[in-house]
Amino acid sequence: MTIQNRDSFLSNLAANLGRPQKREGVTRPEYSVQPQHEVFKDYSAEQLIEVLKEHCKVIHTDFVRTEKSDLQEALKKVLDGYDAVSIIASNDKRNQEYGLDKAYKEFAKEFDVHVWDASLGKENQVIAERTDVGISFSDITLAESGTVALMTNKDNGRSISLMPKCYIAIIPKETIVPRMTQAAARIHQDNENGTIPPSSVCFVTGPSNSADIEMNLIVGVHGPVKVTYIVVD
Amino acid sequence: MSIKISEAPYKERIGKGIDNDFMRQAVSSAQGRFRNGRLTQAEELGNWEDWRQLGEEIRSHTLENIDYYLYQLSEEVEKRGGNVFFAETAEEANTYIENVVKKKNAKKVVKTKSMVTEEIGLNKTLEEIGAEVVESDLGEWILQLDEDPPSHIVTPALHKNRQQIKNTFQDKKGYDKSDTPEELASFAREQLRQDFLTADVGITGCNFAIAESGSVTLVTNEGNAEMVTSLPDTQISVMGMERLVPTWEDMEVLVSLLTRAAVGQKLTSYITTITGTRLEEEIDGPDDYHLVIVDNGRSKILGTEFQSALHCIRCAACINVCPVYRHVGGHAYNSIYPGPIGAVLTPLLDGYEDHKELPYTSSLCAACTEACPVKIPLHEQLIRHREIIVEEEKKSPASEKIMMKGFAQWASNPAAYKLSTKVARTALKPWTKDEYVENGPGPLKGWTDVRDFPAPAKQSFRSWWNKRQKGGEA
Numbered sequence: 001m002t003i004q005n006r007d008s009f010l011s012n013l014a015a016n017l018g019r020p021q022k023r024e025g026v027t028r029p030e031y032s033v034q035p036q037h038e039v040f041k042d043y044s045a046e047q048l049i050e051v052l053k054e055h056c057k058v059i060h061t062d063f064v065r066t067e068k069s070d071l072q073e074a075l076k077k078v079l080d081g082y083d084a085v086s087i088i089a090s091n092d093k094r095n096q097e098y099g100l101d102k103a104y105k106e107f108a109k110e111f112d113v114h115v116w117d118a119s120l121g122k123e124n125q126v127i128a129e130r131t132d133v134g135i136s137f138s139d140i141t142l143a144e145s146g147t148v149a150l151m152t153n154k155d156n157g158r159s160i161s162l163m164p165k166c167y168i169a170i171i172p173k174e175t176i177v178p179r180m181t182q183a184a185a186r187i188h189q190d191n192e193n194g195t196i197p198p199s200s201v202c203f204v205t206g207p208s209n210s211a212d213i214e215m216n217l218i219v220g221v222h223g224p225v226k227v228t229y230i231v232v233d
Numbered sequence: 234m235s236i237k238i239s240e241a242p243y244k245e246r247i248g249k250g251i252d253n254d255f256m257r258q259a260v261s262s263a264q265g266r267f268r269n270g271r272l273t274q275a276e277e278l279g280n281w282e283d284w285r286q287l288g289e290e291i292r293s294h295t296l297e298n299i300d301y302y303l304y305q306l307s308e309e310v311e312k313r314g315g316n317v318f319f320a321e322t323a324e325e326a327n328t329y330i331e332n333v334v335k336k337k338n339a340k341k342v343v344k345t346k347s348m349v350t351e352e353i354g355l356n357k358t359l360e361e362i363g364a365e366v367v368e369s370d371l372g373e374w375i376l377q378l379d380e381d382p383p384s385h386i387v388t389p390a391l392h393k394n395r396q397q398i399k400n401t402f403q404d405k406k407g408y409d410k411s412d413t414p415e416e417l418a419s420f421a422r423e424q425l426r427q428d429f430l431t432a433d434v435g436i437t438g439c440n441f442a443i444a445e446s447g448s449v450t451l452v453t454n455e456g457n458a459e460m461v462t463s464l465p466d467t468q469i470s471v472m473g474m475e476r477l478v479p480t481w482e483d484m485e486v487l488v489s490l491l492t493r494a495a496v497g498q499k500l501t502s503y504i505t506t507i508t509g510t511r512l513e514e515e516i517d518g519p520d521d522y523h524l525v526i527v528d529n530g531r532s533k534i535l536g537t538e539f540q541s542a543l544h545c546i547r548c549a550a551c552i553n554v555c556p557v558y559r560h561v562g563g564h565a566y567n568s569i570y571p572g573p574i575g576a577v578l579t580p581l582l583d584g585y586e587d588h589k590e591l592p593y594t595s596s597l598c599a600a601c602t603e604a605c606p607v608k609i610p611l612h613e614q615l616i617r618h619r620e621i622i623v624e625e626e627k628k629s630p631a632s633e634k635i636m637m638k639g640f641a642q643w644a645s646n647p648a649a650y651k652l653s654t655k656v657a658r659t660a661l662k663p664w665t666k667d668e669y670v671e672n673g674p675g676p677l678k679g680w681t682d683v684r685d686f687p688a689p690a691k692q693s694f695r696s697w698w699n700k701r702q703k704g705g706e707a
Contacts, residue, residue: 001311004329009319009528010300013474016535022301028479031290035283053497094406096566115577116513125464125516126580129430147498154514162456168288178501183326184485195707196313199511200462203504208456211370211496212388213414214395215263221418222425223456223503 009088011090039144040178048143051232055146059206060219061227071232072103075168078228079111079133082166084110088128090136091155100135100171118154128159133166134224140186141171144179147205148229151198158200167224169204171231235323235354236568238382243567250561256384256392257473258562260562261392265330267553271604286492288607291483295475299535302444302477303526310445311511315522323353326527328471330355330436333523334364337467339433343425345371345451345458347387347438348547349473351508351569355436365429369457373420378405383462384563386570387495387549394564394630407554435465435519439472440547441487442524445480448508449524452491454501454683459658462507464479468519470507474526475543487546487607494606495548514626530582543578544607549574550609551601566591573611580618592618641677657689 006150014021023123038050049065055065066074078088087107095101128134136156138148148169152158161167177183178229180203187197208223219225248515250256251520275281286391294577307317311548320326334342340362344350355375358364368377372390376383376520379401383389390398395412402408402420410416437458450468451458462468478484492498512517530585534543552572563571568588570580576591592615595601623629643649664677665688673681680686 001316003307003311003316003317003319005309005315005319005321005325006304009321009526010304012503012528013300013303013535015534016532017297017300018536022298023304024301026298026301026485029290029294032291033283033286035278035280035287035698036489038280041244042436053291059502070332076661077399121516130359144502145506147500147640152515152517154512157515158459158517163461180485180489180504181482181545184481188445188481194469197448197481197506197508199313199508199515201506202459203500203502203506205498208454208502210418210455212370212375213398213417214259215266215388215391215413218414218418219468221422221455221457222369222460 003148015163020094025135030188036179036181039181043143043178045173045176048178049173050144051143052141052229052231055144056206056229059146060144060209060227061139061146062226064105064228064230065233066226066230067233068098070169071100072106074230075103075135076107078168078230079107081099082133082226084111084132084143084166086114086131087133087135088114088131088160088164090157090160091116092137094137094172098172100170106180110123116155116157116160118188125159125163131164132170134160134164135168135170136160136170138171138229140183142175142179142183142203143176145205146229147203148205149183150202152200152202153198158202161202161204162223165220165224166226166228167204169226171229173231174233176231197223236352236570237587238564238567239569246565246567247561250565251480253392253562255394256562257560259391259394262552263385263388263558264559265372267496267549268604271494271550271553274493274497274499279444284486284490285606285608287486288546289544291478292546293541295477295479295483296535296540296543297402299475299477303474303478305444306442306447307524307526308479309445310509310522310524311447313447313522315447315509315524317524317526319528321528322529323529325354326353326525326529327523328473329356330471330523331362333467333469334359335362336436337433337521339364339467341365341367341428341432342398342434342436343369343432344373344391344435345366345429345437345453345461346373346436347436347471348569349438350436350471351383352473352526353471353529355471367425367432367463367614369425369428369453370453371418374421374425375401380401382564383569384571385514385549385552386547391405392564397703408457429460429464432465435461436471436487437461437468437470439470439476440491441484442476442542443476443478443481443484443506446508448481450484450488450504451505452488452501453503456503456638458505459503462505462519463517466519467523468520469523469525469533471525471527474531490545490606491548494550494604528589530700534581539577539581541609542574542581542614544609545574546577546607548606550604550606554600554604556596556598561594566594573615575613577609577614577618585622585626585628588597589622589626592622606631651695654689654693658691662690
């Protein structure tokens, strides 16, 4: 890996700022105001779920809430609503805990099911591209904006939430936080403690959209056209 | 394309904007919607001024220590398997990127929306070496097919209507469906999906680079940035050197300000934060990553009274409230950065010579300053530009100089002043109707083209005063 032209570039910046170049000794100041921590500060888990549910209406996203034991059934209902033929899902450690490994086996009788398999390499992308519905877990869920934070790894490719026409996010109740502030703080803390961030952290808020043609909102451009969030108690 | 988008003179550009009824209506309604969106979001938060204050403090701290944070950023990118190139000029940046593309023997390059790559004219450079460059943001794709420059930094094709877009798709891509936005967008989805899948190199801009982890954040709605950063094996991110924050926590605050101020959304559909190359056994994402950090005139602004212009987070809130932009549209500014921030930044980046009119393309109403989510004193900087243009650069328009000189001579000569106030009414008689001049001659024409001018009074103030002093009838 290379870093080119750095010294001359940075010394020029320092010169324009009228001081020697800084390599250390800079700490972030205590900012005079911190309004981001005030949003939904004392909200209970139930209140945050209510905020999330309400905001789903704004972001053209269907909201479903279910018990862990009923997840398979709830999922099936959404898949039927999408007229799905094929599904692609992350090979998440939580699949077992939420009974999804069994569910996917069951679904395989009726649907074309692919669970992400790192050993297949790029074939996973090819499958994702032709598949109707992607399913994965939200790692952190932001109530305020109705956002699922998806942290990718070798068993959970970005393509799952991106390429299929429909996407379903499984939201464990305990992943719900007030807003992006808490997600950013966690990643910042992890980074400070030596746990590097994933190669991609994607904050997804509903289906893709655009207002580039005469400011008309078009739901569904390059990413999914339809999105459902399933909150699991 | 570079920062300048045409060679047409200022007056011609302004005239073209004012005569374009569709554009003016589109801009006016877009401004209304953007502004309402921002105000609704601000009101909902309840303490918007605190947010702005925080935004300003973060930007100010970052810029004061930009060399430190850029150093940290480059170290972290390298740790995550990426290459970093510091480019002082547009040419250096283009040459580096060109070499990466050549080395990969790349036939197709797919891009996300990026103002800095417009600024350095990257597409042209890559096309000259035979690479096919595809813009994947819907608005940018439309403009690319039509070879038209952007007129707004958030919705670049704002000046085009659906019929024009349909015609462009028909002529350039054989489109045969209706002009409904849904069908047009669905066509773009089909067409661009193939480009994403077959591209050799992905090029992105950068909304915020995060120094602490070497990450790059992209703020989009369409999902195209996700495609560009997930599918091609080689990826290049290009950032203006000031698009930087210290940590994820700072990024979060600025993203919250950006999406609210730009489009009135709490967050856009995709806030994509990518770090270096894909990790072992991962399939999506690049295995070859490059970050290009561009100066191109920005460092000259550091340490000057205009430094806070570098705080800009490109939300276009100032553009969306500007009454002048509303009437002349984006192209009139002849810069890829239009509106108030464009009028401040363009002369700083590209010199006064070609852009001396821009600081005057403002009514100085200060709506821009009030709207700015990071509190850049835009209208004050415009006034300062004017001072510099008149006093230091001596670049005020020749007509203004002659007029000012003439006015000084005329106004300091009582006889000339008296005579002209006396004959004004008679001189304007041929153009006067019912005490109004409707189609005035010479310098009056500009005024009377759009509104009437009252005819000079029957008696001048001085003669009225004299009569009154003498005890006559007032």
